[in-house]
Structures are given as structure tokens and as C-alpha cells.
Amino acid sequence: MARRTLRHIFFTPLIRENPVTLQILGICSALAVTTSLDTALTMSVALTTVLVLSAAIISLIRRHIPVSIRLIVQILIVASLVIVIDQVLQAYFFDISQRLSVFVSLITTNCLVLGRAESFARHNPVLPSVVDAAGNGLGYSLILVVIGTLRELFGKGTLMGVPVLRTVEDGGWFTPLSLMLLAPSAFFLLGLLVWAIRATLSEQAEPLAHTPPDRREAAE
Amino acid sequence: MIKGLWTRETVALFLLLALLPLAVTWITAERWDGIVRLLVTLVIVYAWQLAFMLLRAQPPSLAGVITALAIAMLAPAAPGPFAYVLGVSFGVVIGELVFGGWGRNILHPATVAIAFLGFGYPAAPWPELPITATWGALAALGIGVAFGLVSIRLMAGAAIALGLAALAGLPVADPFIAPAILVTFTLLTCDPVTSAATQLGRWAQGLLYGGLIALFLSLWTGAATVQLALSAALIANLTAPLLDELALLAWHARRRRRLG
Secondary structure, eight states: OOOOOOOHHTTTTTTTTOOTTTTOOOOOHHSSSSTTTHHHHHHHHHHHHHHHHHHHHHHHTTTTSSSSGGHHHHHHHHHHHHHHHHHHHHHHHHHHHHHHHHHHHGGGOHHHHHHHIIIHHHHHHHHHHHHHHHHHHHHHHHHHHHHHHHHHHHHHHHTTEEOSBGGGGGGGSBBOOGGGGGGHHHHHHHHHHHHHHHSSSGSOOOOSSSSSSSSSTOOO | OOOOOOHHHHHHHHHHHHHHHHHHHHHHHHHHHHHHHHHHHHHHHHHHHHHHHHOOOOOOTTTHHHHHHHHHSSSSSSSSSHHHHHHHHHHHHTTTTTTTTTTSSSHHHHHHHHHHHHOOOOSOOOOOOOTHHHHHHOOOOOOOOTTOOSSSSHHHHHHHHHHHHTTOOOTOTTTTTTHHHHIIIIIIIIIITTTTSHHHHHHHHHHHHHHHHHHHHHOOOTTTTHHHHHHHHHHHHHHHHHHHHHHHHHHHHHHHHHHO
């Protein structure tokens, strides 16, 4: 494989190889914290920070981690970082940390973090690892922010808690679509997003599970 | 029948003809209000069919009329035109067109659209169906069975479950409840594409629909009758593939036992 440039490493995971829409990683938290934009943003920042720091540390000591216990070591590093982030959030953003509940702690088990550590940071020097982690973190953040924006805007008519669309209760015209605040809407939105991306970048489309029978359509 | 005559569109056409008594009784009761709602829904449904024909070469289907009729009859009154367009579009696109058009969908697009509007706007009032619609629905079911479009097993299963519920003292035959149960059953549950496809599965799905109606009637207080019937139809629709799978498993097990 030809050595990829840093720019390439940074930009591919944003959309082309987005961890959420292409590999469907980390969707548990992506679905759970996107009912409003501020929680989605906080979660994005927390995850990106953990991802970058863990990639840096794991890449630094990559030649010293015994292969047989590498997962334990990686999880230990990720978990320590997550605890620090969680404490920082509880200290300075208590409100949001309450609303994020367990999902910050669950970054430890986020497939995205471990996936990048396992497949990239373990084999590459520090700088490319950090760039790769930042790209993936920002790719995850991009999806979270898009879904969070849509859900908060159409579910409550606000963005970051600031009213944007005046709701009927306040004398405006907009009726909040309360389905947007329920979990299924996140699945719908993510599905539509994946559909849109794969329709544009058709090389991402998966092969057909069944080949249709070789005969004319019934509708003809 | 001559092979090749029963294309997808023939089925859609006959299904539409079978549903005409229901449509007529409903329109005579609702008058212009109903006609306008039906026309608006038709426009939205066929706009999406046109879009999918142009973009993805999916032939449009007459079944869109059935979808529009079901949505116009059963959907709760959405707050504002934007909400209604959103709900119908969601049902038609996500429920049917993304799968490749009518005949390949898993859920009935009208069920999806009505459920979307119902869950999305919980405060929206649900429609009251005219009592005459009961007779329209019965006629539609009769024609459907005669042409082999509606499974008699599905109907029998539902009839048994609802009969037992009536014997247990639930108001199944109440003139304000029966239309919702029957019309929802006719329009949504009996759809030949999305109902169960195995004989055993059809019995089970009919029993499930009737059983869910009985359950909701006895436990779900404060629900509108159409809402209650739609929830039963949605769950019955979602479980249809599972029931088919179980029926196939049972068939395989029986076959293995007999033939070793």
C-alpha cells in the first residue's frame, strides 16, 4: 500500500470512510445523545478528545505492548481517559453531564475508539495516528451534529435551546414533531443519511444479498 | 387464469375494485371534505411515485390509489398541511418506494404514514368512521376473497379472535367501534403484499390482529378506536414475516419427523 499523505488520512474519514455511516460504528451513542444539539456537541468533543489522546498514547507505546494482552492495555488507556473527561464534564458542565448520563462513560466501549486503536494507532507513528483519530472523531462529530440539529430543530423548534421556529404554543406556526425526540427518528435519520451518502458515492453500496430472478418485471 | 394476466397491476386493479364499496360509503358520508383529502393524498403519493420512476426507473403502481385511500380515511388530522405532507411522504417513501415499489415492501405504506402521524403528533384528533363503512368493508372483503386477493384464513383468524372477545363482553360490535376495527383490517391488514404469506402464518396473523384488538379494548383507556385498531394493524403487520418464518419452521420440523 502506498503511503498515504496526512491530508488524505485526515479527510477520508470525514465523509468517504465515515465511521458512522460506512462502518456503522458507535451508533449506540450517536442515537442516544442526539435529541438536542448541545448534548450532541458535548459528546462529539468528548469522543474526539478521547480518540485523539488514546491514539497518541497507544501509538507512542505501540512497540512495547505485548500482542497477547494488547486489548486489555488499550481498554485500560481508553478507560482512564474517559474517566478524566467524565470528571471534567461533571466539574464544569454538570447539567449536560447529567443529561448525557452513562453515555460518556460508555465511550470506553465505543467500537470506534477501540477500532481506530486496533487498526491504525497500533501500526503507525504518532503523528499519522493522531491525524487519523482526529479525522475519525470529526467524522463522527459531523454525523452527530447533523442528526442532533435536525432532531432538535424539528422536535422542539429550538437550536442549542434558543427558539428558532416559533411553536404554536408561543403563538407561532410550527407544531413540534414529537416523534423526533423518540429513538426511532434517529434510526430513520441515520438511515436516510446513509442512503444519501451511498447514492452519491455508489462504491459504498453493498452487493445485493439476493440476485433477482431472470425474468420480466410483473409490472411491465 | 391465463398465465401472464395476473401481473402486479392486475392485482392492484382488482384490489382497488374490491375496495370501491368501502370508498363509496366513506365518500358519501364525508362528502367534499373526504374528496379533497383523498385528492391531496393522491397528489402526494403520485408525486413520489413519479420521482422514483424518473430517478430509479421504478414503474408507478395503481396501488398508490389504495395507499392514498387508506391514509385519507384513517390518518389523524395533522396540524397543518406541512405535517400532513411530511407524514404521507414518509410512509410512501420509507414504507414502500425505497424497497423497490409495491410488491417488494415489508410494511403497508399507509400503516407507516398513519403511525408516523399518530406518533409524531400525539395531540392530533383521530377520525371517526361512519357506521355505513362497516358494510362497505364487509363487501370489500367479500369481493377480495372471491378474487383471491384476501386470504380467507386471515379473515377467519380475526373473526375467531374478535368473536371470542365479543363473547367475553368486549364492545367489539359496538356501532362506534366496529367500523374502525373492520375498515383498518380491510385496508391495512388484508393487503396481499404485506400480510402473512403462509397458510399457518395467515391464521396466526388474523388471530393476532383480533387478539390485539381485544387486548387494547380491555386495557388501553383513552385511545380513539382508529388509533387502537391502527396499533393492532401495525403490530400485526410487523410480525407477519416472523409468523411466516415460524410457519416454515413448523413445516420443516413436520417434514423431518415424517421423512427422517
